[in-house]
Amino acid sequence: MKKFLALVLAALMVFAFVACNGTGKDNNGASNASDTSDTSDTSDTTEKATLIMATNAAFPPYEYKEGESFAGIDVEIAGKIAEKLGMTLEIKDVEFGSIIGGVQTGKFDIGMAGMTVTDERLKSVNFSDSYATGIQVVIVKADSEIKSLDDLKGDGSMKFGVQQDTTGDIYASDTIENGGYGKDNVVRYKTGADAVQALKTGKVDAVIIDNEPAKSFVKANEGLSILDGDWVKENYAIAIAKENTELLEKVNGALKELIADGTVKAIIDKYIPAE
Numbered sequence: 001m002k003k004f005l006a007l008v009l010a011a012l013m014v015f016a017f018v019a020c021n022g023t024g025k026d027n028n029g030a031s032n033a034s035d036t037s038d039t040s041d042t043s044d045t046t047e048k049a050t051l052i053m054a055t056n057a058a059f060p061p062y063e064y065k066e067g068e069s070f071a072g073i074d075v076e077i078a079g080k081i082a083e084k085l086g087m088t089l090e091i092k093d094v095e096f097g098s099i100i101g102g103v104q105t106g107k108f109d110i111g112m113a114g115m116t117v118t119d120e121r122l123k124s125v126n127f128s129d130s131y132a133t134g135i136q137v138v139i140v141k142a143d144s145e146i147k148s149l150d151d152l153k154g155d156g157s158m159k160f161g162v163q164q165d166t167t168g169d170i171y172a173s174d175t176i177e178n179g180g181y182g183k184d185n186v187v188r189y190k191t192g193a194d195a196v197q198a199l200k201t202g203k204v205d206a207v208i209i210d211n212e213p214a215k216s217f218v219k220a221n222e223g224l225s226i227l228d229g230d231w232v233k234e235n236y237a238i239a240i241a242k243e244n245t246e247l248l249e250k251v252n253g254a255l256k257e258l259i260a261d262g263t264v265k266a267i268i269d270k271y272i273p274a275e
């Protein structure tokens with residue numbers, strides 16, 4: 001704690017020095033201190049009071065809106081991590097596809113959105129240790145002629161709805177030789193909820209999405225069902241800017257403790273009751 005205070009004091013002194021010298025942009029003293037810390041060295045979030053998390057809050061039970069506030073597994077785990085880091089969590093609800101870019105540029109400290117670790121994403125950001133697993137599944141209308149995963153075809157006879165930029169999108173849009181259905185047969189929506197809506201209105205024949213959101217959507221919408229079988233298994237983790245290794249270590253440290261003391265499991269169990 002002492003070290004943290006010393007760091008804050010040191011940061012304030014540097015700020016005061018810059019402000020007094022008139023080189024600190026056009027700010028006029030301490031009242032702008034928080035603005036300055038936001039726009040200056042975003043790579044070191046440990047000295048900030050706020051931990052900015054980017055998410056796409058249309059992915060229940062991991063993140064969704066409850067009135068004006070956010071709820072879900074990621075929201076609660078992030079809250080506990082922020083608490084351990086002595087920071088306040090601030091959530092930004094953005095398009096899924098802009099999370100990685102925003103984390104990369106330091107606009108957001110962490111990206112937490114039921115986000116799967118992929119080799120492609122690892123080229124842009126680091127990922128924390130994994131805190132949950134996901135499985136890609138396929139939702140169809142309950143009365144659909146598509147009865148099993150084997151019935152899915154990329155021959156132009158059916159359309160696949162996905163949330164854009166997600167792994168469901170990436171896999172489905174791949175070529176048939178690579179196990180996908182061809183990008184011409186894939187319709188990309190901003191949210192998983194939009195893709196499910198398109199399924200209900202017959203614009204697409206199947207939706208490929210992570211299993212827990214799939215279950216939530218099927219529960220909330222009559223006449224839908226999930227095909228038996230797992231399409232692809234994945235690990236969820238927290239995206240952090242590559243240069244921000246200090247935050248990565250702290251987040252991993254906090255996660256380790258939260259996993260060891262059962263907090264992560266309790267949060268997951270609260271949102272995903274055993275069947």
Ligand code: GLN
Pocket residue numbers: 056059096113114115116117134163165166167168192210234
């Ligand atoms: N797990 C999927 C991915 O990382 C979907 C995440 C999401 O839609 N929020 O691409």
